[in-house]
Amino acid sequence: MYYINGEWLESEKKLEVTNPVTLEVIDTISTCGAEETKTAIAAATEAFKTWKKTTGNERSEYLFKTVKLMRERADELAQIITLENGKPLPDAKNEVRSAISYLDWYAEEAKRIYGEVLPASHRDKSLMVVKQPVGVCGAITPWNFPLSMITRKIAPALAAGCTVVLKPANQTPLSAIKVFECFHDAGVPKGVVNLVIGPSQDIGKELTSSPDVRKLTFTGSTRVGKMLVRDSADTMKKVSMELGGHAPYIIFEDADIDLAVEGVMLSKFKNTGQTCISTNRVYAHKSIAKEFAEKLAKRTAELKIGDGLEEGTDVGPLINESALQTMKNQVEDAVKKNAEVVAGGRVYNYDKGSGYFFEPTVLLNATDDMVIATEETFGPIAPVFTFETEEEIIERANSTLYGLAAYCYTKNLGRGLRMMRELEFGIIGINDPTPIVIQAPFGGIKESGMGKEGGKFGLEEYLEEKFVSIYEN
Template sequence: MLYINGEWRNAYSNETMDVINPATGEVIAQVASGGSRETKEAIAAADAAFQEWKNTTAFDRAQYMKKVSELMRERAEDLAKTITMEMGKPINEARREVNSAINYNDWFLEEAKRVYGETVPASHQDKHLMVLREPVGVTAAITPWNFPLSMITRKISPAIAAGCTVIIKPAPATPLSAIKLFECFHDAGLPAGVVNLVIGPAEEIGSELTKSPIVRKLTFTGSTAVGKKLLRDSADTVKKVSMELGGHAPFIVFRDADLDLAVNSAVMTKFVNNGQTCICTNRIYVEESIAEEFGEKFAAKAKALRVGNGLNEEVQVGPLISEQSLKKVESHVQDALAHNGKLLCGGKRYESEGLNGYFYEPTVINYANEEMKIATEETFGPVAPIFSFSSEEEVIEKANQTNYGLAAYCFTKDLGKAFRMMKALEYGIVGINDPAPIVVQAPFGGYKESGIGREGGRSGILEYVEEKFVSIGGL
């Protein structure tokens, strides 16, 4: 179902889209598939609602959002199962995603009350200078399939907290989580038009959102290639944009690191969500003297991971999202082996009785080199290449030698080295001896072609406001 102007509805065409469980290949639902006409109506509804919503007090907006969080908590298990069924991640990871989604909403409902203005010291005695922060306006949010719930609240919550109204376009592969979330918005009693949900073809819906002069803000999470297109398409109306795009995270292990911590952390950052995250480890750099030992321990841990349907409580690695994704992983592994990589574990599709989905074995490749596709392209799957290095200067150069700059990880016990790496790595997020540096109270975003703007933390809500300078004279 689509949700426009406070009402659930079908598409005018009555067309639907299949939602497929990637663990089984089965169609688990059919949802309405809208297009240009429905998107225009959603924009109009958001525009009409904005005139009142922007003048609603921050305290009142926070109360609506608080009710949404309460409903999400009540429905947490259903939300988690929905995530697992439509995109495949293990149920325990899905539960953590639900908690993250709630935490973002909780954070921004409090930030709603803290969009402060400023007074500026005047240069003339007869003037009074002020800076006001006002909601940017109607906002379009395009969200990905790999975190189909938390990526929505990370965008929609700061937007409505700031006083904006929103049109959400979720990924076609994972609309069910969005529908479940919008049921919470509806049951929380948000005024009609404040939040709108349009599901359907990306090109048709995206075109309406980018070309509309009513839409003043576009926020997107997805590939860098799509992000660049949306930027070009938004240029004619000079929209405010924020984008969280692709990544190619280096994971650096020095010989003075706690080796077991580094191995366990690499397993976490590589295989969480089956490697389908923008901040997952893409390149593991290990100092030469410990490279063999690290590779053996890491491969043993990877090989022991349990693969299967994410609804099984014991499963640690679920399926890839699609056959296309599976083929990309296969091509990267074949290319790496053709360029003299050594397979330590995995390397083929995972097959087991009762599983008919898009599974690939957790794979570790040693002796990786810069000639491999995997050294520069985002794999988005359970494949870990291990490179070796001999000096701090060398690994810094290799780590930064990419157009991406989202997340990086470094493991060392040397405090001075840690600080040097922190400064030298050209990434928006750096985890030093920390495989999970993402928290709701801190900004999330990247350098270079990994994005524009920040989500989360204090910065997150400021992406949805404009600054208005006011000078009052004749005092």
């Protein structure tokens, strides 16, 4: 089932959605392709002619109506996330709250799009800058946060006066359908939001090649992001890319070790490590590495693995067989290069399902020549490296093509400020494993992407400046 120009549509092409815990089919939905995507773009283009003229207050009201409906349906939305994604239900409920918060925030921001009056360089001229919506936006969202990634893109787009054609991940389309039901029931005008579900290559090609799509926003792998940027170049679209990461987690000798351990538990094992800002490389100062690793291994072994719908589950399944194989390969490579497995390290045979489970894992004696030191893990493996000096760890932490998130634990204020300046990442958490908030910019540097999401910074991505000079004669 897909949604174009205010209508739910069916086709003979079908997609089976499976539960990653049991591998059972939980739903079968209709999909579409290139032609339907063209129709969706045309609908969004036509709707933009009217939507861009609405006031901020009018756009705000539609977003607030959607917020109300999502709050009423929050439990159902969380259940759907867990069924198709596998994350524990409490985490799914947190994601629903996050998704609603983005709509709520941008409902307010819709009323605060300001231009500027510039000082004139001539007595008989008035100069101003007007901000206007970019136009039709193509949005492609991932499976790891199937609800909040949608609203994080659609909310600022609609607040700015843009219209949207969205393609969700094929692994998790049900969450997208549910949120679009809320848009529909909130009375969002026809063509303003459109949902296309189907082959990524066919739909992506239409979004990148169409001259009517003036912006493309994508969250996913760096490899795919580069392809989309290249394919968008011919029409010179505005693009924002939130791509891969390889976050260092640095623990200095003066850090609160217990606090650092709990931080890793949050940053590494939430969502089974399937988060772009998840810790990938844990660097513990040589003098405290043994104590830290022992405490981390003990806490990791306490995690409960299983079905996200079962009470008390901490870690759910990986999304597919490929992700499971990556975990196996990374651990095998590390062990061959003398890493020591002190927690987990194996495929987990869950007695209530045949899904893609891997034990939360801690590796000691990790070295920079291991695959896990450079390849994004996107799973529940925490390799522990050691270091001795501040200068050394800055160089090693920055020795990656990625630049999304980094974490640093220290009680030394000066050192914390130096790390803030020297670490080449778009998001820095100092003694903070969860630095993401709605009002702040989210995004990376280097090959972790371009553009920002969140706060006023995310709204700017959907606006363009028009300079006006008036000669007063």
